[in-house]
Amino acid sequence: MAKRKIIHLLHSIGGVDVYLRLVLENVNTDLFENIVIHGTKDTNKPFFDKNGNKVKEYKVSIFRDISIGNDIKSLFQTYKILKKERPNLIHAHSAKGGIIGRIIGKLLGIKVIYTPHAFSYLSTQNSIKRSLFLNIEKFLANGNSLLLATSASEKKRATEEVGYKDKNVIVFNNCIEPIVKIQSLTIPKTWPEAYICTVGRPSYQKNIEQMIRVLHEVNKEAKIHLIVMGVGPVSGQLKSVKNLIQELEMNNDVTLLNWTERTDVFNIINQSKFYLSTSRYEGMPYSIIESLALSKACVVTNCDGNKDLIIDNYNGFVIENDDIKGFKSEILKLLRDKELLDKLSKNAFTSYSENYNIKKNIFELESIYLK
Structure with missing residues (x-):
């Protein structure tokens, strides 16, 4: 069976970065070829697969904050890469990756899995921003994408607030490798024992x-x-x-x-x-x-x-x-x-x-x- 090519699209920081690295380092390399598209200023650490080989990556103008110029630029950059790579699937992560991935997936006829890692509209007290972010999520819901929730409660929010159909939401809980060895601190210990x-x-x-x-x-x-x-x-x-x-x-x-x-x-x-x-x-x-x-x-x-x-x-x-x-x-x-x-x-x-x-x-x- 030919390998399925999956492109991961994200701003790779924090828990999202941890998620992606855990997936890449554990998914079967005989079945899947993974490629990463991420921001120019998020991480400089290379990505590795299950066999310890470097994963192919591209850097585009994806940033955490809203920037009309950079956001439009990242759309064009990502479109060009996806048209060249022609993956079987886009796995889009977080708000920026989710928006870009779903738009380009629609244009190129590529199926999309979107993992919000907590919906962006939850991140602000500003009612105008909150409404804007929620309406963007609602507009892009369903269509050519499935939502891959990281928890049952994220699925519940997706169906009850964002408007996803139940059949279009799957749960894959965040999970980690067993922690079998505790290494010594690389930083000075400046706090008490308790x-x-x-x-x-x-x-x-x-x-x-x-x-x-x-x-x-x-x-x-x-x-x-x-x-x-x-x-x-x-x-x-x-x-x-x-x-x-x-x-x-x-x-x-x-x-x-x-x-x-x-x-x-x-x-x-x-x-x-x-x-x-x-x-x-x-x-x-x-x-x-x-x-x-x-x-x-x-x-x-x-x-x-x-x-x-x-x-x-x-x-x-x-x-x-x-x-x-x-x-x-x-x-x-x-x-x-x-x-x-x-x-x-x-x-x-x-x-x-x-x-x-x-x-x-x-x-x-x-x-x-x-x-």
């Missing part, structure tokens, strides 16, 4: 300000340090977070870490007591899957993705988004009750091994690609 942690840039989505307020309340009764990983170039609310830390006199209680190696993230999660997420929205967060794989209980907000991964009082706790008292109560419970923490931590690993191991689940994605 801590809890999170991964997420200071942004509207991750709502780190809420986490700081929760920690402030917790520390009135039981002192614990917080490490926030992922403070990078796309951190629109970093100043706000720093100001809040200063205002609440918490400089000694919080460590803000810049982007670092993924192995460092594993090391820090592995040594933490448990994991926190105060996100307003998610697709299905890798950091929580990684925490489950490392046997860490999680205390999370009740948003898409989080609520798919965490079962309340089984492998962690799920709290309503603005419930600071609820967060405080469950965090204190885990800090004070070692038996409970050990039980939830053990269940965390069971959740991972049964549901989110890509070595077991990659065949589902291959089947979707083949169909």
Whole structure:
């Protein structure tokens, strides 16, 4: 059987970049030829397939923010590449990749799978922008594309809010490889031995300000340090977070870490007591899957993705988004009750091994690609 050629189209940063690399490094190279089209300024790290060979890639003018000039330029650049490569399938990732992929797929008669990795209209409080982004998603829904949701709750949102027909939405849960070895830190350790942690840039989505307020309340009764990983170039609310830390006199209680190696993230999660997420929205967060794989209980907000991964009082706790008292109560419970923490931590690993191991689940994605 001839290989099916799949082109992945995306702005390759954060969780989307992790997703793509995991797929490329696990999908069957005897069945599929993968090619990547991504932005000129997103990643300089090459992509590799299952056999350790470099994956063919093209760079075009895809950027995170809206830019009429660059967006039109990227359409023409991508059209030219796709016309030359003539893939069997386009797998378009996130908002920009999804828009470009579906438009060009329609023009060239190429089928498209679109993975939103959390819909773009969730990313803003601005009602005009939110309406614009949602209407773009609605306009491009169905047609020549299937939506490949990263969680059951993302599928629910796609059918109930965006207007996808149920038959046009498939779920393939985000999943990762087993974490079999914890490597030494590549950065200096500047925090105390006892801590809890999170991964997420200071942004509207991750709502780190809420986490700081929760920690402030917790520390009135039981002192614990917080490490926030992922403070990078796309951190629109970093100043706000720093100001809040200063205002609440918490400089000694919080460590803000810049982007670092993924192995460092594993090391820090592995040594933490448990994991926190105060996100307003998610697709299905890798950091929580990684925490489950490392046997860490999680205390999370009740948003898409989080609520798919965490079962309340089984492998962690799920709290309503603005419930600071609820967060405080469950965090204190885990800090004070070692038996409970050990039980939830053990269940965390069971959740991972049964549901989110890509070595077991990659065949589902291959089947979707083949169909």
